[in-house]
């Protein structure tokens with residue numbers, strides 16, 4: 001490394017020790033290097049130890065509820081040996097040094113933060129600790145082997161130094177190659193109960209979200225968007241809007257017309273009286289009913305081959321019994337609690353942005369392009385995210401670009417705030433999907449032929465701006481969970497096909513992505529096969545999953561803890577499902593009853609194998625969260641379109657599960673030394689199928705299209 | 717436009733506003749009290765819940781004129797040192813995830829706990845079902861309310 005740069009960087013930060021922990025190549029732990037040239041006005045990925053003993057950890061990923069604000073600092077606290085509670089945490093801005101160690105771009109997503117940073121953050125802590133010990137050894141003339149670092153202090157023979165006292169000296173030392181990490185038996189934080197570091201600021205209103213940004217002279221902008229997807233402004237008249245007290249300016253932008261005012265209320269009042277004539281375009285031809293009919297037709301034909309073995313059609317015609325089903329899944333909105341928003345201030349040839357984003361560098365690049373600035377002239381600040389679920393990882397940077405256009409066209413510093421309605425109607429949905437499945441069974445009731453076609457829009461195609469054009473037309477996010485299903489490995493004749501469709505409605509990853517629909521199809525179909533051949537759904541799965549120990553471990557644990565074999569009181573019914581997603585294996589056991597034509601979910605037991613649970617209570621919290629998310633999706637999740645217009649508006653017609661619908665949830669973590677997976681999404685997929693499998697037991701009715709609320713349920 | 721005097725968190729605050737402006741935006745955009753959140757604007761999510769004369773109100777649909785002469789308390793003043801039994805229980809049980817809904821959850825729960833110092837699950841369902849948490853922290857909210865009730869009985873003052 002270039003020592004001069006390093007020292008300079010350290011000096012800038014007040015004589016402390018600064019450790020950057022860049023991994024230049026994906027997946028490989030390289031020697032630690034000096035902070036790379038910063039892009040923008042943003043800091044590098046680093047751990048900073050100040051002369052005043054402050055320890056600051058900059059996060060390469062963002063906190064949106066999933067708990068990495070705590071987990072990543074834990075990894076450093078563990079190896080550096082400091083008090084976790086005293087660490088100051090902050091989000092990093094766009095910076096190549098913060099790129100995802102596997103995905104190669106800067107992103108928080110794919111339930112990947114903990115496993116992908118497990119080594120990088122631990123080595124960052126370990127490296128600093130060694131350097132501090134070396135500095136203490138030098139300073140005191142004590143042999144290094146007689147130095148010990150513990151709880152923010154290095155004990156060197158008879159001398160004791162705080163880390164802060166050693167920071168400046170340590171910064172001058174060469175960086176060691178590959179320090180020794182602690183052994184699991186020595187862990188104080190990893191695998192133990194750790195409280196969230198952001199809990200208290202989130203209980204007294206002091207946590208700052210994008211929505212809460214305050215700047216001198218900041219105005220609020222709201223946007224009138226095209227009512228039909230793909231629509232454009234033909235003309236507009238702002239006369240009345242400009243008369244509303246507090247309204248300052250009305251400007252056209254590529255995606256609509258923005259009203260800028262002193263505050264949100266005035267801006268909304270202005271928007272109400274703004275008259276815009278829209279050019280609808282081809283989007284007006286899109287209606288959900290028509291779309292479903294078209295997709296069903298396509299699904300009855302073979303798509304591009306995603307996975308194939310033997311001859312599925314021939315296998316089916318030879319089977320003892322054949323089951324056929326067609327499944328329909330609606331578009332879904334993420335509906336994070338904090339409506340999308342973005343603050344932009346343009347100052348001469350520089351621009352500063354404040355927004356909750358999972359894709360900081362993509363936002364920076366888009367803003368720079370719109371403004372004709374170099375990317376490093378755009379600073380992106382990331383406050384807490386009021387939920388993400390994928391919506392704040394939009395490769396086309398829709399809401400940030402919109403805000404930048406408003407600031408550019410108006411010449412004002414603005415906070416663009418979307419109403420709940422804007423947020424819901426703003427597109428970037430979980431795609432509409434149809435599956436057509438045919439399964440042939442042998443005389444024992446086991447699947448021997450499986451033909452499966454999936455129809456829907458490609459998310460990866462939509463992600464091209466940030467991730468490059470897909471290398472194959474088989475978008476794994478459309479077929480994951482069917483392609484690679486453990487059940488299919490047993491089936492000698494099978495085919496998985498994909499039809500990619502194109503629509504004006506933009507689509508996006510939504511918490512657990514393809515698994516939101518594929519797990520539903522696989523786990524309800526397997527259940528149907530088991531029950532129709534008179535077999536116990538757990539025993540049937542155990543038989544088919546015999547060569548899949550991690551699926552089995554989760555399944556067996558939940559069956560045991562949830563007392564699968566025990567008879568429930570009258571009127572209660574149970575269902576089960578198991579699924580792998582994001583490298584974690586989750587089994588869900590749901591207990592339901594039926595009343596007034598609807599289902600009531602009383603209890604969910606869940607077992608998860610995510611490998612090492614770095615922060616076990618965090619894993620539990622995410623698992624609970626995913627279950628409630630899955631419950632909402634199962635019960636209510638549905639967006640519909642008529643003539644290109646989204647029919648839903650707000651939480652009264654796009655319902656979210658509430659307290660009184662939230663079941664008792666018990667999460668059991670499988671004691672596992674297997675490869676680490678993610679915890680943020682994996683409990684979403686098995687939740688809906690476990691619930692509808694219980695509904696089948698109660699009613700004898702199979703639900704082939706979600707949401708459940710569309711079906712009248714009658715207990716048998 | 718009208719000059720109105722509000723009592724917010726014990727302080728008199730003067731604002732010059734359209735009397736129809738929702739209290740939420742007065743608090744957030746004029747008084748800078750951003751702990752109270754905007755989630756839906758139509759009394760569906762509870763993120764904007766504040767106390768007006770001790771009642772939990774949805775500030776997004778409460779006209780500012782209606783709040784004149786009343787005691788308005790926002791999350792910033794639920795307690796002095798983040799030590800209301802609910803806040804302590806929230807932190808103890810790691811309730812918040814993204815945290816965006818939690819101001820409203822706490823403000824609703826505080827009224828519940830005052831009215832029913834020992835709430836049943838049914839009481840919690842009734843009092844809290846107007847507050848959406850998209851992160852699904854409901855099981856922990858429920859547990860934390862029970863815990864806070866216990867703490868209160870053991871002498872922790874709200």
Ligand code: FES
Nearest residue numbers: 755756757762776
């Ligand atoms: S913002 Fe007031 S209830 Fe949702």
Ligand code: FES
Nearest residue numbers: 814815849850851
């Ligand atoms: S904690 Fe995220 S919405 Fe409740």
